[in-house]
Amino acid sequence: MQQKKVEQLLKQHDIKPSYHRIKILSYLLEKKNHPTADMIYQELVKEIPTLSKTTVYNTLNLFVEKNVAIIITIDENETRYDADISLHGHFKCSSCGKIYDIRLNTAGIIPDELEKFQIDESHIYFKGTCPLCLKKALS
Amino acid sequence: MQQKKVEQLLKQHDIKPSYHRIKILSYLLEKKNHPTADMIYQELVKEIPTLSKTTVYNTLNLFVEKNVAIIITIDENETRYDADISLHGHFKCSSCGKIYDIRLNTAGIIPDELEKFQIDESHIYFKGTCPLCLKKALS
DNA sequence: TAATCAAATTTTAATGATTACAAATTTAAA
DNA sequence: TTTAAATTTGTAATCATTAAAATTTGATTA
Incomplete structure (x- = not known):
């Protein structure tokens, strides 16, 4: 998905499309790998060396609150995220x-x-x- | 369920029915409240002041391993246990x-x-x- | 009965994910 | 250009869970 689409998606859900938010949502949408917060951080910090893990957590919590992503809890102590919010x-x-x-x-x-x-x-x-x-x- | 039944259930699953194990399994079977480890600990420590929380964790892990209980993960960071192992x-x-x-x-x-x-x-x-x-x- | 040994339990400390909070930075509006 | 608000960062705190070692228990045997 192009950056434009990701920005729109964020706006539709009442989220200001900041650089980090676009990056994190793009990751979710492209990888579709149901990552943990740490997986996202490890991958994105390569590109954005100043990225803080707290930002990843903040952003994911915001996504869940605004219905852009859902939490998947399959194994204990392993919170995962999915930008496919349809029932599956x-x-x-x-x-x-x-x-x-x-x-x-x-x-x-x-x-x-x-x-x-x-x-x-x-x-x-x-x-x-x-x-x-x-x-x-x-x- | 009487203590005898609980002991039998443990034995059937290859678990030596120690005092603590009987207490913890009885709790699960009677309360049916899908408790966290801490809920079990807080309740039982009233009766058994020397009880250690590690024992509760050890016991629950043993129960899961031996198929006497299952883990229910609904909310993140909140592992719950259920002695009803049927599909529900x-x-x-x-x-x-x-x-x-x-x-x-x-x-x-x-x-x-x-x-x-x-x-x-x-x-x-x-x-x-x-x-x-x-x-x-x-x- | 005493001695022995393995299993069960306890204690203490460590780990790891997540959050709280305050400071710093960036963004956007006026 | 200034200023306020939003975003991001860094550090420290919290909390559930596990690890490891020490102690206790209970059964078994001499």
Whole structure:
């Protein structure tokens, strides 16, 4: 996605598109790797040597608050971020650590039991071993 | 559940039923409140003044390893535990903090996309406001 | 009963992610 | 150009969890 589009996306969500914010959102949108704050920091600090980790945290918190990104908690003590805010699932491979996006048949996903509940977020994820790692385990 | 049953449950899972382990598992089974390690510690230390928090952590880790309990991660930095190891969902109320168990229609819950994946764990949870808090908000 | 040994528990200290806070810098408006 | 507000930075603090070593417990055997 071009920088222009990223700026627009930020503006649409009421966020002033500063240099760092554009960089961080671009990272999320391009890599689609559900990174931790630290992964983002480690990558961007190469380009922006003055970058502070606090800025990464501040920015991510702002993104979540303004609905530009969502938090994914699959493993304890490992907060990850995703700029795909649509309802979708995840699969984390315990072997290689990769997190896959899973398209869900969202019809009938909300249990009747929750009829009287106000649902703000839905999360579905799986853990196990991905096909690539299963294959490797055989050889 | 009587102590005898709890002891049996531990033995069935290859865990020597020590006093502390029985207490901690009983807590999980009776309260069904998806507690954090600290919640368990704060409650049990009243009865067992010498109890150490490390013991609670050690025990919970053992339970997870031996499949007596599962970890529930809904909010970041808040690891919770559940002795109900069956496939079921959760709802956490952002207002009162309570975590509800949700029975799921498990049929067709696994997406076709994961056919070639080996799935070890499935997690489904929702966040929002529970009926009780919705009602309170009106008055 | 006493001695022995492994398992369980405790204590203390370390780690690592995240946040708090104040200072410095940048941006944008007047 | 000046000034206020927003953003970013740096440092220190916090909190959950784990690591490592010491101690206790409890079962087993001599």
